[in-house]
Amino acid sequence: MLQFYSTNRQSSPVNLRAALLAGQAPDRGLYFPREFPRFTCNELAAFARLPYHEIACRVLAKFTEGIVPPADLAQMCTAAYNFPVPLEVVNFRTFLMRLDQGPTASFKDFAAQMMARLFGYFLREDGQHVTILTATSGDTGAAVAHAFHKIPGIQVIVLFPATEVSVSQRKLMTTLKDNVRTVAIDGKFDDCQAMVKQAFTDPDLRHIPLSSANSINIGRLLPQSVYYFYAASRVAQAGEPVVFAIPSGNFGDMMGAVVAREMGLPIRKIVAAVNDNDAFPKFLATGDYQKIVPSRNSLSNAMNVGHPSNLARLVAVYGGQMDETGKIHQPPDLAALRRDIFSSSISNARTVTGVKEFWDQYQLLLEPHGAVAWQGFQDWTTTEPLGSSPAVIIETANPAKFPEEVERVVGWPPDVPTNMLASLRLPEDYDRMGADYETFKHYLVQRHAA
Numbered sequence: 297m298l299q300f301y302s303t304n305r306q307s308s309p310v311n312l313r314a315a316l317l318a319g320q321a322p323d324r325g326l327y328f329p330r331e332f333p334r335f336t337c338n339e340l341a342a343f344a345r346l347p348y349h350e351i352a353c354r355v356l357a358k359f360t361e362g363i364v365p366p367a368d369l370a371q372m373c374t375a376a377y378n379f380p381v382p383l384e385v386v387n388f389r390t391f392l393m394r395l396d397q398g399p400t401a402s403f404k405d406f407a408a409q410m411m412a413r414l415f416g417y418f419l420r421e422d423g424q425h426v427t428i429l430t431a432t433s434g435d436t437g438a439a440v441a442h443a444f445h446k447i448p449g450i451q452v453i454v455l456f457p458a459t460e461v462s463v464s465q466r467k468l469m470t471t472l473k474d475n476v477r478t479v480a481i482d483g484k485f486d487d488c489q490a491m492v493k494q495a496f497t498d499p500d501l502r503h504i505p506l507s508s509a510n511s512i513n514i515g516r517l518l519p520q521s522v523y524y525f526y527a528a529s530r531v532a533q534a535g536e537p538v539v540f541a542i543p544s545g546n547f548g549d550m551m552g553a554v555v556a557r558e559m560g561l562p563i564r565k566i567v568a569a570v571n572d573n574d575a576f577p578k579f580l581a582t583g584d585y586q587k588i589v590p591s592r593n594s595l596s597n598a599m600n601v602g603h604p605s606n607l608a609r610l611v612a613v614y615g616g617q618m619d620e621t622g623k624i625h626q627p628p629d630l631a632a633l634r635r636d637i638f639s640s641s642i643s644n645a646r647t648v649t650g651v652k653e654f655w656d657q658y659q660l661l662l663e664p665h666g667a668v669a670w671q672g673f674q675d676w677t678t679t680e681p682l683g684s685s686p687a688v689i690i691e692t693a694n695p696a697k698f699p700e701e702v703e704r705v706v707g708w709p710p711d712v713p714t715n716m717l718a719s720l721r722l723p724e725d726y727d728r729m730g731a732d733y734e735t736f737k738h739y740l741v742q743r744h745a746a
């Protein structure tokens with residue numbers, strides 16, 4: 297059975313089930329596979345003829361072997377991935393992969409839909425109940441709430457900064473009801489996150505089984521490797537390396553590509569494009585890691601992350617060790633990192649130009665996150681010629697999630713997908729409180745007793 301170790305190396309390795317239910321390792325490190333199962337060239341070549349959910353099943357089966365029976369996994373994948381994954385031609389062999397057709401119109405659905413099913417499956421096995429606590433700056437909360445909605449044995453509590461999420465982001469969370477509770481906090485995202493973190497370590501709450509669903513959970517990371525396999529199977533010949541340009545915040549999406557590569561997918565370059573939160577490109581350039589506190593506000597707001605926690609995993613893949621605070625105990629192989637990964641920081645001005653130029657040149661609509669990826673890709677092509685390599689730009693959200701930003705640039709509002717329209721019409725129901733831990737703790741205790 298595959299083992300997952302903690303990047304802080306103080307906790308014992310565990311299997312996927314334990315890693316998923318725990319979220320973070322007891323030593324505050326992140327769980328990661330000890331070694332990666334690999335695909336043969338023939339196995340990868342066969343993906344060209346498979347639909348998305350079957351590729352998901354073959355990739356994830358490598359991690360769930362001995363834990364989830366193949367038939368159950370297949371059923372989960374079919375139910376989770378019942379929406380299209382468009383690959384639009386930009387020019388020649390460059391494509392735009394839209395990961396925005398899921399229930400909440402952001403790429404976070406790919407991970408949340410699968411993780412929720414695995415969670416539900418493991419809990420059902422031993423009749424457990426759990427409360428998922430999550431803090432969100434917008435997209436995560438919506439994806440997690442939708443994914444766990446009505447899953448037996450699970451209560452969901454989502455904290456979001458009252459005035460820092462868009463109306464559509466809020467409605468995607470607050471209209472669900474049933475086992476999903478949303479709480480608007482009069483504070484910033486960092487306050488929400490701090491309250492959630494404190495609850496996890498609070499001895500007074502030990503009687504409440506709490507779990508997290510944020511992007512540090514290995515159950516969110518692994519499903520994010522699948523769309524790289526899928527894209528390569530559609531745009532490249534068997535064995536032909538692909539360039540991926542990925543808009544990055546907490547680096548979970550980008551780590552999905554690293555996982556795919558470790559499993560044998562040929563990748564020519566991973567372009568990790570960030571907004572003004574440029575700790576990673578600076579680290580890549582200098583070897584010196586300085587997290588950004590507080591994080592900087594940019595147009596691509598789902599990527600306003602000053603210290604991407606998944607860097608601990610990236611550093612581990614390259615032989616180093618970084619703890620949860622960003623301190624490097626053992627430097628990674630920087631030359632190898634630079635060979636495999638390119639990173640650049642895209643300003644708000646260039647983000648806006650990206651949306652505009654992409655529309656003018658290709659009549660394809662981007663929103664700010666996808667525009668960051670596009671501009672990062674442009675930066676990379678000034679460092680080495682693309683040649684005839686296939687390239688895939690990742691668009692992580694639907695333009696309709698950023699209607700004002702998009703309209704300002706192209707002059708008209710983007711179409712709203714039907715799944716979003718439905719949520720926008722339903723009545724909202726959520727709680728509200730100050731950014732005060734004691735109040736929140738009381739709230740958790742009362743809800744647990746109820």
Ligand SMILES: *Cc1c(COP(=O)(O)O)cnc(C)c1O
Binds near residue numbers: 545599665692
């Ligand atoms: C979360 C998010 C990102 C960043 O993904 P990470 O895995 O945190 O790097 C990019 N775009 C959108 C729309 C997101 O919601």
